[in-house]
Amino acid sequence: MVVRPMSGQDIDGAVALQKACFPDPFPEELLWSRCHLQRHLEIFPEGQFAAVESGFVVGTASSLLIESERWSGPHSWKRLAGDHFFSGHNPSGDLLYGADISVHPNHRGKGIAKALYSARFRLVEELGLAGFVTCCRIPDWLEWSNLTGILDKTEYCLRVIKGEIVDRTLSPLLRIGLKFAKVSENYMDDVESGNAAASLEWMP
Numbered sequence: 640m641v642v643r644p645m646s647g648q649d650i651d652g653a654v655a656l657q658k659a660c661f662p663d664p665f666p667e668e669l670l671w672s673r674c675h676l677q678r679h680l681e682i683f684p685e686g687q688f689a690a691v692e693s694g695f696v697v698g699t700a701s702s703l704l705i706e707s708e709r710w711s712g713p714h715s716w717k718r719l720a721g722d723h724f725f726s727g728h729n730p731s732g733d734l735l736y737g738a739d740i741s742v743h744p745n746h747r748g749k750g751i752a753k754a755l756y757s758a759r760f761r762l763v764e765e766l767g768l769a770g771f772v773t774c775c776r777i778p779d780w781l782e783w784s785n786l787t788g789i790l791d792k793t794e795y796c797l798r799v800i801k802g803e804i805v806d807r808t809l810s811p812l813l814r815i816g817l818k819f820a821k822v823s824e825n826y827m828d829d830v831e832s833g834n835a836a837a838s839l840e841w842m843p
């Protein structure tokens with residue numbers, strides 16, 4: 640498996656990967672299409688990575704640049720990324736914002752996300768940025784809240800941090816070294832996460 644900058648030839652594989660990584664009930668209209676990935680490569684090629692094994696795209700990481708001022712305000716997908724074409728990308732931004740990371744279900748738990756994150760962290764250092772930020776799904780919150788009757792997402796995240804609960808998305812990102820900043824309500828349409836996300840940071 641090799642992690643390298645994404646190229647136009649990876650786009651079909653990256654589109655197929657999205658479908659495998661975000662099954663129902665995640666809204667299909669929120670997935671990358673060809674035209675989105677093409678645009679990311681046009682405006683910020685350094686920020687797009689692919690993990691490739693035996694010629695197949697098994698992981699991708701898509702990022703853009705934003706300013707610290709934007710990160711210090713409310714976190715919503717629209718406010719941070721702009722849209723699926725990364726209209727929010729600011730070439731003078733001082734933070735690398737992770738819009739997505741996807742690893743194929745058959746290739747999980749083998750360090751691919753960790754390798755993609757190493758590439759992101761290296762990029763932060765190479766560009767002399769202040770840090771890396773992202774908003775992470777908390778997809779196991781829904782089942783947990785149904786079982787416990789506790790709706791508070793901050794309590795959920797704190798329990799994941801303590802290791803009392805395993806969340807299939809937040810737990811790996813914490814293991815990779817991202818630090819929990821806060822819960823951001825109404826981040827995007829995502830029933831399993833209660834439409835919220837865990838805002839995470841990494842500073843060099």
Ligand SMILES: CC(C)(COP(=O)(O)OP(=O)(O)OC[C@H]1O[C@@H](n2cnc3c(N)ncnc32)[C@H](O)[C@@H]1OP(=O)(O)O)[C@@H](O)C(=O)NCCC(=O)NCCS
Binds near residue numbers: 742743747748806815
């Ligand atoms: C989240 C995701 C990217 C993780 O990818 P991955 O390649 O399986 O992660 P890695 O193998 O690099 O694991 C990183 C660390 O997390 C741990 N980990 C991986 N999956 C885990 C899980 N389900 N539960 C708990 N820990 C897990 C690994 O053991 C590793 O820790 P270690 O280095 O201390 O051993 C992947 O599950 C995925 O694509 N999910 C669907 C898409 C998604 O939700 N993306 C994020 C949007 S915010």
